Amino acid sequence: MKLDKPQAIARRNKELGGAVLGVNNCQFALLDAKRNIWWFDIPVSRIAVGQYEWIHLLLNNPQTDQLLHLKVTTAFLRGQLEGLTVRNAGKRRPTISLELSADRDAWLKDVRPTGSGASFAQFLQA
Numbered sequence: 302m303k304l305d306k307p308q309a310i311a312r313r314n315k316e317l318g319g320a321v322l323g324v325n326n327c328q329f330a331l332l333d334a335k336r337n338i339w340w341f342d343i344p345v346s347r348i349a350v351g352q353y354e355w356i357h358l359l360l361n362n363p364q365t366d367q368l369l370h371l372k373v374t375t376a377f378l379r380g381q382l383e384g385l386t387v388r389n390a391g392k393r394r395p396t397i398s399l400e401l402s403a404d405r406d407a408w409l410k411d412v413r414p415t416g417s418g419a420s421f422a423q424f425l426q427a
Contacts, residue, residue: 303331303363313359313370327357330401334364337403338412342396345387348375358421360401371409371424384417 304312306329310322325347330339339360347353356378358371378385378397386398401421402412409422 302366304361304368305329306359309359309361309368312368322357322359326353326355327359329359330361332360332362332364332403336400338400339403341399341401342388343378343399345395345397348378348382348397350375350379358401358424362403370426371421372426373421373424377424381417381419384419385411386413386415 306324306327309329310324310327314320314322328341328343330341332339339358341358343356347356353375356373356375358373360369360371361367362369382397387395388398389395398413399411399421400413400416402408402410407418409420409425411417411419411421
């Protein structure tokens with residue numbers, strides 16, 4: 302089943318037993334079946350010190366109805382920033398562009414050609 306962001310947030314919050322995720326602390330992506338990746342653009346402003354402690358990434362595979370939840374610390378993203386792809390750097394609204402792989406040999410690694418291949422697998426929630 303193909304989900305949209307509000308449906309994914311509602312489904313995950315129900316699994317967690319409370320309103321943990323919201324539109325501001327959560328990013329959502331559908332699996333791009335052709336490239337086998339989940340693609341995110343995270344505003345750099347969201348990882349600033351004092352903004353949020355975590356960014357929640359919801360990854361949906363519509364073919365299997367799987368919904369993965371990554372709870373990524375903003376400290377990790379700040380620490381990896383030099384190795385991540387930042388679009389529109391130095392402009393009004395820069396974003397961290399992630400392409401997280403669904404391939405078994407690169408599971409949840411950022412596979413952007415200009416990135417350092419940071420792994421996000423350690424942030425996978427049960």
